Amino acid sequence: MHEASLAREVLKVTLDRAAECSARRVRSVRGWIAETEALSPDSLRFHFALHARGTPAEGAKLELRLIHVEARCTGCRRVYTPEHHVTLCPFCGSTEGTLLGPTGLGLDILEVE
16 A cells, blocks of 8 residues: 555544544554555655644654564475565575564554643
8 A cells, every 4th residue: 555545544543543532632643564564654654744734633743663574484484584575585485475473554552632
């Protein structure tokens, strides 16, 4: 998914959660993004700020930490850290690997007023 569309979805979830707790303003959104997604956290922050204009999340910080996800090769069964989103086993060269952690993007903390 393109960063602009994803940032719009993050904003939608943020505003929905803020409304559920009757918040007037969103101060920050904290979460994570898996390296396997090959997304730019800077681009996500930029688009989030653009989409947030005129909403209770205007001026809110989007703080995303990058997490690394290991993979297990289905051929040789060894565990390795893939380069970005490519599950090429550095031990046997197989392209068949199973990711062993979360992928995508997740939101952990929403700070509101």
